[in-house]
Amino acid sequence: MSYESVLTTCPYCGCGCQFYLQVVNGNIVGVVPDKTHPIAEGALCIKGWNAHVFVQREDRLHKPLIKENGEFREAEWDEALDLVAEKLGEIKEKHGPDALATLCSAKCTNEENYLLQKLTRATIGTNNVDHCARLCHASTVTGLAHAFGSGAMTNSVPEIDDSDVILITGSNTIEQHPLIGSRMVKARERGAKIILIDPRRVPMRLFSDLYLQFIPGTDVAWLNGMMHVILKEKLHDKKYIKERTEGFEAFEKVVKKYDPKTVEKICGIPANLLEEAARMFAKAERGSIFYSMGITQHITGTDNVKSVANLAMLTGNVGKRAAGVNPLRGQNNVQGACDMGALPNVYPGYQAVANEDAAKKFEKAWGTKLSREPGLTIVEISNAARKGDVKGMYIVGENPMISDPDIEHVRQGLEALDFLVVQDIFMTETAALADVVLPASSYAEKEGTFTATDRRVQRVRKAIEPVGESREDWKIVIDIAKRLGGKGCDFESPAEIMDELASLAPIYGGVSFDRLDAGEDLLWPVKEPGHAGTEFLHEGQFTRGKGVFSPIEFREADELPDKEYPYILTTGRLMFQYHTGTMTRRTPALESESPNPFVEVNPEDAKELGIKNGDWLEVSSRRGSIKIQSRVANIVGKGVVFIPFHYAEAAANVLTNPALDPDSKIPELKVCAVAMKPLPK
């Protein structure tokens, strides 16, 4: 007889809601939202309410699998781990450490990501470690690090309550960050204004005071246009610019060119609406900007982010309560995975691998020689695998066969590897290609921490034992590291791993399980054990000293519509599904809401194509084609189509363009050119 209520953190988006898993005799049967949690406040979205459902599904991976003659067979742990170590070791021996690469997971805990990047750097000896943040906010990290010195949300989520004007762009907040979206809607009821600037008429349109629709890929132009108006009407914060920033003159010169009429021609936003938006935002006492993938997933991703930073600085809105620049992070722990250094160019706490002091510090701590050479990013790893430069990969909790652009190329890369080991909780499309599959544990089966989108470090707690013979990821990583001769991996618990991390990454300096278990709300930087954490960044001065204005010219997307491929495809997510669907498609309450892929088509385009809602289409790009049903709705503008990327059976990423932003190496998932052909009924 046992009933337990275990407080933990939601494994879906970056909001970081907490709830109590309801555990009856070892079965998780439900969730109860935490009424005392600062974000959830007793509520959840539909994914949170169903976050327990996939955990004990029958098709969880229960035993290690080894592929022989193209078929998987079950294996014991020792055999599988020995094989992994042997193969990885062999490749390292023969081709050097840079022939190996690992993908960490934004679904795993901080402690696990820390260990995995440590294994990659210290034990294997390469910086080829990356994760899906490359595909979501890589450009935020580069753009905001350049402008402010730190690439995270400047403000905390509860501050939304006190914002005067909330500018949302490239974020379908209500569907993707429901408990942040609801907060914005409630702030508006108390008098805040909402400006929504998005190519899609997303649900937030019902609650926006101004809605501006624009052509995907033209973000820099309208941002410059807004700033042009602000400067022209002298609505900028001169004192702030003078005292706290640099680079204003060069920036001003560029922005002068973007008058609203010119911008209207580029973006399709009526000049008067753009002016109105500029005035509304500039006049706010506390103006906050929220953005997401709509800004970042472009070859101009870093430019877009820098432009957002320009707008915030121009109006004096950084380093202030309830204002700021707020990139909403998609995954439960994508912020944390970045913080842990699951990136090819930085150690934990964003300390550059190319920085001699930083490298020395980690060499000392980890007792080994480290590479000064930044590693490869996700798409680069895939390219290198195709070319034969990367020969072995260790992928933990990621599914690039759905999530990455140009899936056909990803497949070729993974198939070209000499050895692929995938560690996951289900047999994913990626795991199916592996030589060895290691059964991992879900969030409900382990201890650890996740870092939510607003830098909030929170505990994840074990509610049940790992299912079948699956093991906690951190234990698996330790087992592999030890077999590879790794030193410094004698951790007894995730709490000990956090302690090591805290000693090396100053932004986590004061974080410990003890503090978190005492109920402290810790938002990094938490400099030392007595430090209370940081609600909003850059107060008084920017992390880098002065904020930097960047002069940014508008550049067109890599692939524009033409005669052959006349529509712009943009991709994204739905409320009821999540990423590659590994969890949500196994959750009946979610899958039944949105079971089928679709392409969203504007009614005018539908008319021209002669199609009705529900008709089948072939959608093709220069990289591939898919068959998919249409959903005719006035959500995308004319000439634009939208496909959610959750569905393997009609994967949007068969079509997308892997062209990269030169600074951050983020692929342009938000714009590519496609053609559409109605299929015979």
Added chain:
Amino acid sequence: MTFEPNILAFCCNWCSYAAADLAGIGRMDQPTNIKIVRVMCSGRVKPEFVIKALSDGVDGVLILGCHIGDCHYVTGNHRTMKRFQVLERLLEHIGIDPRRIRLDWASAAEAEPFSNMIREFTEQIRELGPNPYAGSYA
């Protein structure tokens, strides 16, 4: 263009549908605005049916059953009556004019009362005008 109400009527198999049939056979003069859905018992008509009809743009909904005491299933219409009272109030709370729905009884022999009822209700809906409640959020 003049407004022609679009009305849905749920008639029970044993009484009110037979009354409708008899009215038809008798060639009684009655408006053609009514679409009849035959159900085995008025008790089959869940409130969802009525709400769905209004939500989808029907201008008025009739539920017609056997007289109390005459139900083929003895008490099916008892439940209909109770539910209907709650439904009427609920519609009013949410701002939907409860005059758009009506519950009445007709025996298999009551062709003329049936006919009159339909005429009356059609006129009532005509006065209320088109259903303003349908449609999702723009």
Added chain:
Amino acid sequence: MLVLMLEDIRKLVKRTLDGGKVDGVLALWRENGRVGPHLFVKGDDVSTLEIDPKYNLAAVAILALASGAKKIALIGRGCDERALVELFKRYQIDEDAIEFIGMACSAEQAQACECDIPYPTKIQFGEKVDGVVPNELKNVDDMSLDERFAYWRDVFAKCIKCYGCKNACPVCVCQDCVLEDPMWVKKGEIPPEFPMFHLIRAYHMADRCVQCHECEEACPMDIPLTLLYRQLRQDMKDLFDYLPGASDAKPPLTTVLEDEKLEEGA
């Protein structure tokens, strides 16, 4: 005063557990700096027991009993007691499996919930205070039909279809929920169709809502659901002289007409 009461409750819980007549006491506890539901068993430290914030424990009791516990005590408020009454009536919990220990809510607690009956019938702790009538109730009453429709249409536009209202409700006990049936509510749409989704749920709450406010507290958009359900509760009183959670009378929407009403109906 409240502190003294809390101490008394902790003492009683300890005595109850030591007495051995129950397998556990369902209440709230403070752990990891947060407060949530917990089944105290013999030997547990009762000093962690809390009585705020409000969690409806009646729904949790179903889970606690599913573990195999034969009998548990439950420290609850008026709304917990009312929810339990409905759950007993609807065969979800065996009446003999629960020993209810009732607390009356303070005036502040009653105000926070805008609760009409902020006390259980059996009060062991606290003192009875008056019920609260929400101001908004009069506002919507005074509106014309069209105004009211516009009001609710706007309010329900905020719905993100989390089903939190259904999930948090202690008396929503159907295995297959009509709200999830695509026959009635279109799948995958946000906001869900108005008025379908919300009218259907409201109708189904009519003879069971015990005004615990769990739905409203679980709503990420603060939709004033209990305002609507409260009006329906009043209807049940007017029409059938029935108040959900107040007696063991059968829910009137599941019964047939009585003699007197028969006359009226005919």
